[in-house]
Amino acid sequence: MARQYELDAIEKACRTAIEYKKFSYKFIQNIIENRMEDERIPEKKRELPKHNNLRGRDYYNNQQQTLN
Template sequence: MNLSRKTNKENFIKACSIALDHGQYSYRFLKQVLENRMTDYQEEPQVKSLPAHGNIRGASFYK
């Protein structure tokens, strides 16, 4: 809460989003993200595909 009062609301929300994406929920991580201005960089969304697996049924199975 202390960081949210000291920083721009928009930057704080972006920093929280970055923390959630990386699985880091500490005050220290949020503070470093804000200090290093990592919220200014726009990352391209990563598209994750499903791994190939023999037990996964396709659309043809349900027809």
């Protein structure tokens, strides 16, 4: 890989791979080939599972109002 790409691009791509815990040659190669070494990959937002014991923002906002 060092013969094909600039060392700076490889280092940046490796830092990105470490940050996202994607430790494959192909992942690093894709970052470099698509010139994404300076971009950050957005993380997917995960929703909380529906469960009776989980309290949301509204619950805690109401608690704050009753304490005042």
